[in-house]
Amino acid sequence: MKAVELKSITKSFGRTTANDGVDLDLDQGEIHAVLGENGAGKSTLMNILSGLYQPDSGSIFIQNQEVRFRSPRDAIRMGIGMIHQHFMLIQSHTVLDNIILGTRLPVFLNRDKLTDKIFDCCQRLNFQINLKARVWQLSTGEQQRVEIIKALYQGARILILDEPTSILTPQESEGLFDILRSMREEGYSIVFVSHKLGEVLSIADRISILRKGRLVDTIPNQNLRQEELARLMVGRDVALDAGDQRAVPGEAETILRMAGVTARNDRRLIALESVSLAIHSGEILGIAGVAGNGQSELAEVITGLRKTESGSIKILGQDVTNASAKSIIELGVAYIPEDRINVGSVGSLDICDNVMLKCYDLFSFLNAVEISEYSEGLMDKYEVVYPGLSTPVRHLSGGNLQKLILSRELREIPKLLIAAYPVRGLDVGAIEYVREILVDCRNKGSAILLISEALDELLALSDRIAVIYEGKLTFMSTRDVHTIGLAMAGSS
């Protein structure tokens, strides 16, 4: 008996068909990977299975019984739990209060009794977690575990994990895989959504590949190679690793020099602790680390968006400590922000308005024709696909939005480029493209600070690598993945 069967699921949004007759089945006690590029329809399919969306046609069977979900609540009642990429936890509440949220609660809460009950459940699966801790005190990996327990506590027998490793260190990912394996032993069925080939190969029993809304194939994970999977996923041969693209060291001008910079985050806690670094022209400095260890603050301090407590920052020999963002932009500093939707662009405004965001000074009076031509030129150069120049950019896909931001930031070769997670959430084709552009900039003499969570990418592109952990920067003398991974987790 199958745990879940999806039969010819079709779902369209306007003219786009996100899922086109997709079949998927899940055995009892199986880890089933769903692999596909961004826009392949993975999330839509999972949102249908978890009750967020209703399919246009097709049917869902659970234990051979046809079901119809009208809301996520219906799906939970049928034992389907979804772990979203972005956690749905209340930071200021305790772990226990987060876990019992969304379940039917008695009028009077007996927290001790609930604690015992959840503790048993944790024991069985080898979870170690302090139920009384507040969520904000936990690491990302631990928060993910809270999400998993929460789903199990709500009675989930089928667990969907949406890109679960994107925010974990290599070690934390291994920890997650151990948990998933022991859950499989207990008879849970797991859908593992990912676009990372390596981890899919290491954990899945079977792999379903989606491409452009259709199911390409479902194959058992036996004697598969990454190249085959990549071909199935993208539909053509792709160069998987970025190759070794390091620059030849030579005489170079120092573009950015930071000395003992300390800064606080939005919660007024120390986020950067006496960070010193120098980047030279024609060099990529890679910053590795788990998200939330001071990367955003580092980028913001350099670009003038965050004040420093102490220390100094010099760009091209000029002191820009606590200078305005505007004056730093004028020095030729480009910035690809981590959050391309809320920081890098204005969703409700059109392409022209977004292209202008860094160069409105070029136009004294805004001439619609002039601006359109300028924007069109940039869009063509960077191969952005868009319905029209007056389209609000929130309608662009992630990849195209990122290309738009690149086109704006790199309209002239920048002296210094701060690139924070530039390929996050992009599909394989777009990733290749963005990486090429970064290398091209570097070769033309830009100094680049590359912040990324993908170690293989950092290793391939960076000339030097530093690890950031709890606001402290450590330069790495080795390129060994294991050593760097340990530094990312804070142990040396």
Add this chain to the structure above:
Amino acid sequence: MSDVIVEKRSRISQILIRAGLLYVAPILLSFSLCSILLLAIGANPLDIYFRLLFGTFRSRYWISELILKVTPLLLCSLAVTLALKAKFWNIGVEGQFCMGAWAAGGIAITFGSLPGYLLLPLMVIAGFVSGSLWGAIPGVLKIKLKVNEIITTLLMNYVAALWLNHFVYGRWKGRDGFPYTDTFSKSAYLPTLFGQRAHIGIFFGIAAAVILYFVFERTRFGYKAKVVGENVKAARYGGINTGFVTLAVVLLSGGIAGIAGMSDVAGIHHRLNPNILLGYGYTGIIIAWLSKNKPLNVLIISILFGILAVGGDIIQVRQVPNAIVRILQGTIFLSVLAADGIMHRTRKSRRGEAKTRRGELTEA
């Protein structure tokens, strides 16, 4: 070629259907709801509505009254619209109007002997400056201390009204001994139009609408204000001084409201008294909202609201209380609001976006 025409035609019909659903249907609904009230007081709704809507255009006098009403409505709703472009909720237009009137009146009383060509510009400047300074207080509080401007601007309306009272009950009290000032000297009167009560204040309104349209479509400052309003983080990222832009927008908004106050006292009342505050500042918020924040729409909707206001006076002749106009305005606002909400929701759920969470892209 024919494809293009068909597409254009279908776009136009789409816009018409949208406008119909969003405005025409709710307005018809409001009129039919209010006709129940009219029937209840024994009036003929059709007759009353006809007079309400078209009575204005039957005589020169009523057209002049219309211009008189539209002037403050237009200026006040532009003030709200402008501030809203930078996402500043200026609920304080009423107070800024009041301070503009107070300052202009003060100039008129103090320098009454000056000739009109000096006195009137002086009053305009005084009205603008005091309106914008009154707006600057919540503006600075918001920028520096993140105090919610909806609360502060609203509360400062009451302060402004009391401030005005303090003067008309006190040192500016006129010779009659009643709580109003003496009538201004003739040089402080705004020139009238067509020999009726309407005055040239309407040109301030039209000029403001055109200038704002130009500023927001064609200038760098308008662009910056728009970015600040739509996404503060992106604005900061783009090197825009968000505090400065917000403050500039608030000063301008308060100033326009101040000019509305100035034009009302110099054009109609010709004196200061506590009854110059007729709620134009609040009606302005409704008009700004119904206009979807577009200066040129503001012009049209201000005129419609003016017609309703004047129509209210006309139907009083038929023994119908003009409160019916207030009820009608309120019903129209609520039903358009509801229609907008319903359309928004159906469109979203049709796209399947209703339940996607903040900050995530749908895969569509």
